[in-house]
Amino acid sequence: MLKSATDPKSIRMTEEEGYPSQARGMLYPEWGSWLASVNQPRYRAGHIWDWLHRKKIRRWDEASNLPKKLLGQLQESFGIYDPELVRVEGSSDTTRKFLWRLEDRANIESVWIPANPASFGKSSSRTTLCVSTQVGCAYGCKFCASGLAGWKRDLDASEIVNQILAVERWASSQENDKKDEVSADAEKRRIQNLVIMGMGEPLANYDQLLRALRILNHSEGIPIGARRVTISTSGLAPQIERLAKEPEQFRLAVSLHGATNETRSKIMPVNRKYPLEKLIPALESYREERGKMITLEYILIAGVNDHLQEIPHLAKLAKSLNAKVNLIPYNRVDGLEWVRPTEERQELFYETLKSAGARVTLRREKGHDINAACGQLRLKEEGLGK
Numbered sequence: 001m002l003k004s005a006t007d008p009k010s011i012r013m014t015e016e017e018g019y020p021s022q023a024r025g026m027l028y029p030e031w032g033s034w035l036a037s038v039n040q041p042r043y044r045a046g047h048i049w050d051w052l053h054r055k056k057i058r059r060w061d062e063a064s065n066l067p068k069k070l071l072g073q074l075q076e077s078f079g080i081y082d083p084e085l086v087r088v089e090g091s092s093d094t095t096r097k098f099l100w101r102l103e104d105r106a107n108i109e110s111v112w113i114p115a116n117p118a119s120f121g122k123s124s125s126r127t128t129l130c131v132s133t134q135v136g137c138a139y140g141c142k143f144c145a146s147g148l149a150g151w152k153r154d155l156d157a158s159e160i161v162n163q164i165l166a167v168e169r170w171a172s173s174q175e176n177d178k179k180d181e182v183s184a185d186a187e188k189r190r191i192q193n194l195v196i197m198g199m200g201e202p203l204a205n206y207d208q209l210l211r212a213l214r215i216l217n218h219s220e221g222i223p224i225g226a227r228r229v230t231i232s233t234s235g236l237a238p239q240i241e242r243l244a245k246e247p248e249q250f251r252l253a254v255s256l257h258g259a260t261n262e263t264r265s266k267i268m269p270v271n272r273k274y275p276l277e278k279l280i281p282a283l284e285s286y287r288e289e290r291g292k293m294i295t296l297e298y299i300l301i302a303g304v305n306d307h308l309q310e311i312p313h314l315a316k317l318a319k320s321l322n323a324k325v326n327l328i329p330y331n332r333v334d335g336l337e338w339v340r341p342t343e344e345r346q347e348l349f350y351e352t353l354k355s356a357g358a359r360v361t362l363r364r365e366k367g368h369d370i371n372a373a374c375g376q377l378r379l380k381e382e383g384l385g386k
C-alpha cells in the first residue's frame with residue numbers, strides 16, 4: 001500500500017536522501033536528479049513542474065499524464081500539502097488579507113495588494129502579494145505584532161511558494177466557482193510582484209527564502225523575476241552582504257525606523273547587534289554590487305521617531321546611500337500603546353525631509369482597515385496581545 005503523501009515516515013525518507021519532503025519545495029534541477037535516482041527519464045521534470053506550479057494540483061492523482069509507476073514513486077516520496085484557508089478579509093480599497101493554517105496548525109498570513117505601492121518600482125498597475133517567511137519573529141521590534149508573539153519556526157520553501165499559488169487558486173475559484181477542478185483558468189497569472197514583508201524576518205530564514213524565490217523565478221513555472229521581488233529586512237548586516245553577492249537582482253528594503261542608534265535601539269533590539277556602523281556599510285556594499293536603489297522604510301510613530309531632530313540624520317543617510325525613504329504611518333496593534341502621528345505631523349515630517357534633499361514618499365495607506373500590518377491578523381486569531 002502506498003504511504004500517504006503527508007505520512008511523516010515518507011517525509012523522513014526524502015529528507016535522508018537530501019530532497020525536501022514537499023514537492024513544491026524542490027528546485028527544477030533537483031527533479032532531474034531525483035528522477036534519475038528512481039530510474040525515470042529526466043524529461044519528466046518538465047511535466048511534474050507544470051502540474052505543480054502552473055496547474056497547481058493538490059493531489060498527485062490529478063497529474064493525469066504521468067505514468068502510474070511514477071505517480072506511485074512521487075506519492076511515496078513527496079507531499080503536496082496546501083495551506084488551509086482560515087479566513088480572508090477584505091478592505092474598502094480591495095486589499096485582501098489571507099490567514100492560512102499550515103500542516104502543524106501554525107497560522108501565517110499573506111496580503112494581496114491590487115495596485116503596487118508607488119514605492120516599489122514602476123509597475124504600479126500590477127498585483128503584489130506580501131508573503132510571510134516565518135511563524136512569528138524572534139527580533140521583537142517593540143511596535144510589531146509579529147514580534148509580540150515570539151518566534152515559532154521558519155517556513156520551508158514550499159510554504160513560501162504555496163502562499164502565491166494558493167492566492168492565485170483562490171482568485172480563480174472566485175471567478176468561476178471551480179474550486180476543485182484543475183482548469184485552464186488555474187494557470188492564469190495574477191500576481192506579478194512579491195514583497196517579502198509579511199510575518200517574520202526573511203533574512204533569518206535565508207536558505208529557504210532563496211530556494212523559494214528560485215522556484216518562483218523559474219521560467220516554466222509561475223514565473224516572478226527577481227526584479228519584481230522586494231525583500232524587507234530589519235537590518236541583518238551579514239545577510240545583506242551575502243544577498244549582495246547572489247546572482248539575482250532582488251530589490252532591498254530596510255526597516256530603518258530611526259536614523260540614529262539612540263532612536264533605533266529604543267524600538268528595534270536588532271540595532272544592538274547590528275548598529276548603524278555595521279548596517280550602513282552592508283547597505284553600501286549592496287548598492288555597489290547591485291547598482292540598485294534601496295528603500296529605507298520609516299514607520300512614523302507619534303512621540304517616538306517623528307521628532308524633527310531625526311530628519312538631518314535621515315536625509316544624510318538617504319542621500320549618501322542614494323536611497324529612497326518610504327514613510328509609513330504606524331498601524332495600531334491591539335495591546336500596544338503606540339499610535340500614528342496626526343496627518344499634519346506626517347505631512348510636516350514628509351515636507352521637512354523633502355526640503356532636506358531626500359527622495360521620499362509618504363505611503364498612501366493600503367489595507368489599514370483590515371489590519372494589514374505585519375502579523376496582526378494572526379494575533380487576532382490566536383487571541384494574543386489582548
Ligand code: SAH
Nearest residue numbers: 144197200201232233234255330331373374
Ligand atoms: N522582518 C522584516 C519584514 C517583515 S515586517 C522587517 O522588519 O523588515 C514588514 C514591515 O512592516 C517592516 O518595515 C515593519 O517595520 C513594518 N511594521 C511592523 N509593524 C507595523 C505596524 N504596526 N505598522 C506599520 N508598519 C509595521
Ligand code: SF4
Nearest residue numbers: 137139141144147234
Ligand atoms: Fe520581526 Fe520585522 Fe516585526 Fe521586527 S518588524 S518584529 S523584524 S517582523
